[in-house]
């Protein structure tokens with residue numbers, strides 16, 4: 156059997172969503188990150204430093220094999236609460252499902268705040284900006300400030316800033332308003348987004364689509380108005396603009412966009428662009444460690460003092476494990492108890508329970 160750390164590392168290698176993936180492309184040629192000259196001023200080279208660090212961590216984990224520990228039902232919530240200073244909560248499937256609040260959430264967050272815990276909310280859903288999420292929390296009756304929210308729309312803009320994305324370059328956006336809002340706030344030029352949602356392609360003889368050669372990055376997030384125009388535009392930028400980056404807000408397979416059903420997630424849009432470009436994206440959302448590093452630096456939190464709470468094994472729990480945090484899986488979202496216990500599942504959180512309001516009992520939560 157493999158250790159939890161080893162399990163995580165194997166999964167990291169398997170999840171090409173992670174920027175730690177060693178093979179990336181530069182000027183349309185594959186390069187191994189370790190071969191980059193990281194002292195270069197060129198932003199397309201600078202971004203490799205971040206990925207290279209993640210890559211080293213991933214390799215270190217791959218080398219460590221221990222016996223795998225199965226997830227334990229959360230028996231003593233108080234002990235877990237006392238053992239950390241920060242809780243990172245995933246949103247979809249933990250706090251809400253679609254626009255519906257999961258029962259007991261307000262009381263649980265209040266209790267954790269009253270114990271002096273720092274609360275942070277991380278979502279792979281890029282359709283809203285941090286400010287727009289602030290409004291959603293407020294509408295649901297939760298008092299959460301913008302600074303406590305880290306959405307993958309924000310992560311995309313923060314990532315571009317972190318690599319000094321040149322002021323004269325533009326981003327082509329496949330995604331919704333949240334990404335545009337965050338790029339605006341970061342002072343990054345963009346095109347595309349919702350306004351390309353109605354564009355149609357007519358494949359008449361000799362028809363050729365022009366594209367902007369100043370596009371230096373394509374950001375792909377969840378997009379309800381995804382179409383062939385966007386696929387072709389993004390493909391041209393990535394294939395033909397030298398050094399153009401391909402950035403994914405997430406590669407989630409399915410998600411609860413409504414409380415009634417699971418819907419195709421951001422992975423479906425990114426899969427299409429990967430398919431046409433034969434490139435793997437740099438992923439800034441979970442399970443990549445970009446947001447974890449960002450928020451732990453921002454708040455000065457030690458990762459061992461964090462408990463990551465999520466409903467999805469291959470994003471939330473892996474995100475916590477990649478960051479060296481404690482992990483708690485809740486069964487209120489996409490993962491069932493059967494999925495967790497399946498012999499095919501290689502990602503084991505430290506603990507699991509039904510929903511976050513099990514914290515309120517402070518005792519064994521019956522699963």
Ligand SMILES: O=C(CO)[C@H](O)[C@H](O)COP(=O)(O)O
Nearest residue numbers: 247279280377407410420421
């Ligand atoms: O593809 C998606 C839709 O954009 C995401 O899967 C989704 O919404 C995940 O959200 P969270 O991280 O809050 O569970």
